[in-house]
Amino acid sequence: xxxxxxxxxxxxxxxxxxxxxxxxxxxxxxxxxxxxxxxxxxxxxxxxxxxxxxxxxxxxxxxxxxxxxxxxxxxxxxxxxxxxxxxxxxxxxxxxxxxxxxxxxxxxxxxxxxxxxxxxxxxxxxxxxxxxxxxxxxxxxxxxxxx
Amino acid sequence: xxxxxxxxxxxxxxxxxxxxxxxxxxxxxxxxxxxxxxxxxxxxxxxxxxxxxxxxxxxxxxxxxxxxxxxxxxxxxxxxxxxxxxxxxxxxxxxxxxxxxxxxxxxxxxxxxxxxxxxxxxxxxxxxxxxxxxxxxxxxxxxxxxxxx
Numbered sequence: 001x002x003x004x005x006x007x008x009x010x011x012x013x014x015x016x017x018x019x020x021x022x023x024x025x026x027x028x029x030x031x032x033x034x035x036x037x038x039x040x041x042x043x044x045x046x047x048x049x050x051x052x053x054x055x056x057x058x059x060x061x062x063x064x065x066x067x068x069x070x071x072x073x074x075x076x077x078x079x080x081x082x083x084x085x086x087x088x089x090x091x092x093x094x095x096x097x098x099x100x101x102x103x104x105x106x107x108x109x110x111x112x113x114x115x116x117x118x119x120x121x122x123x124x125x126x127x128x129x130x131x132x133x134x135x136x137x138x139x140x141x142x143x144x145x146x147x
Numbered sequence: 148x149x150x151x152x153x154x155x156x157x158x159x160x161x162x163x164x165x166x167x168x169x170x171x172x173x174x175x176x177x178x179x180x181x182x183x184x185x186x187x188x189x190x191x192x193x194x195x196x197x198x199x200x201x202x203x204x205x206x207x208x209x210x211x212x213x214x215x216x217x218x219x220x221x222x223x224x225x226x227x228x229x230x231x232x233x234x235x236x237x238x239x240x241x242x243x244x245x246x247x248x249x250x251x252x253x254x255x256x257x258x259x260x261x262x263x264x265x266x267x268x269x270x271x272x273x274x275x276x277x278x279x280x281x282x283x284x285x286x287x288x289x290x291x292x293x294x295x296x
Contacts, residue, residue: 026266033181033269041181049174079218083244084174086266 003143027089075104170216196222217243238282
């Protein structure tokens with residue numbers, strides 16, 4: 001299979017991610033940064049982001065499961081996640097983080113649980129798409145290098 | 148006109164500038180450093196205020212400008228700004244998602260020479276070289292005044 005077909009698939013995936021606000025302008029900025037001088041920059045950033053997000057979500061889940069919730073700590077983690085998702089251009093995740101900080105600041109445990117569920121859903125969806133993106137890129141590189 | 152300004156900047160700072168970047172968010176840190184590299188600047192990463200002060204003390208004179216996040220767990224950007232302002236002769240630019248007026252004004256009042264809102268664009272990072280020049284010019288005129296006395 002020629003890499004052109006896979007490139008088209010990758011393009012379609014990216015376009016739909018932009019169209020559905022999974023990704024925003026910031027991600028385009030990152031795409032422009034990747035070139036000969038720093039190849040693999042995007043896959044590195046995406047991988048770090050997904051690992052960090054996974055870790056933060058687990059920590060938040062743990063904090064919210066306690067009988068007395070340390071909302072300050074939860075807020076600090078959400079703040080971190082919001083920062084990294086904005087840096088990567090993960091728009092939908094960043095937006096839910098803003099919502100999360102509001103319920104946190106009101107010390108609203110139920111609200112936090114519901115918003116955590118929402119972030120989980122958004123992040124899992126994004127994570128799946130990112131993994132597909134990286135797989136397609138790897139396939140393209142493999143095919144192109146064979147030429 | 149923009150191109151002429153870029154050229155003037157390059158001529159004034161042929162060796163580029165050396166930036167110390169401080170942010171507890173490793174993604175933001177990575178992205179900003181790559182952007183600085185693309186601008187032709189040298190970037191050193193730091194993930195806490197404490198680490199930054201150690202670096203600045205040990206390698207004083209090896210940095211031209213400090214770029215720091217505002218909200219960090221161990222030491223916030225304002226505290227760092229004060230300490231750098233007290234002990235060291237370096238311009239500091241603050242970086243934050245917090246675009247609230249009070250925080251921006253607080254930053255400028257604490258001595259920051261600029262305040263950039265995250266996520267930062269590469270065009271804005273290019274301009275930090277201007278602050279290095281302004282700082283140098285301001286300080287060299289102070290030095291020459293002292294010599295005259």
